Amino acid sequence: MKNVKINWPNKESSNSTPGVDWLKAAHDANIEIPTGCLGGSCGACEIEVNGVVVRACIATVPNEKELNVEFFSDPYW
Numbered sequence: 001m002k003n004v005k006i007n008w009p010n011k012e013s014s015n016s017t018p019g020v021d022w023l024k025a026a027h028d029a030n031i032e033i034p035t036g037c038l039g040g041s042c043g044a045c046e047i048e049v050n051g052v053v054v055r056a057c058i059a060t061v062p063n064e065k066e067l068n069v070e071f072f073s074d075p076y077w
C-alpha cells in the first residue's frame with residue numbers, strides 16, 4: 001500500500017511504500033539522487049529526510065505519514 005507521502009526538493013510529491021529503497025522511491029518519482037559507491041561509504045547519495053541525514057543507497061523509506069526530503073548537492077534545481 002502506498003501510504004507514505006514524500007515531498008521532494010523540486011516541490012513535487014509522490015506516494016511510496018514503507019521499506020522501499022530510497023533510490024527506487026526517487027526513481028518512481030522521476031527524481032535522480034546522485035550516487036557513487038552504492039554501498040553506503042561515499043556519502044554521495046546523502047539526503048535529508050525530515051531533517052535527518054540518511055544515505056539513500058542503503059536506506060529505505062520509513063513508515064511515516066509524510067516525509068520532507070532535501071538534497072545536499074543539487075545539480076538539477
Ligand code: FES
Nearest residue numbers: 036037038043057
Ligand atoms: S552511493 Fe556511496 S554512500 Fe550511497
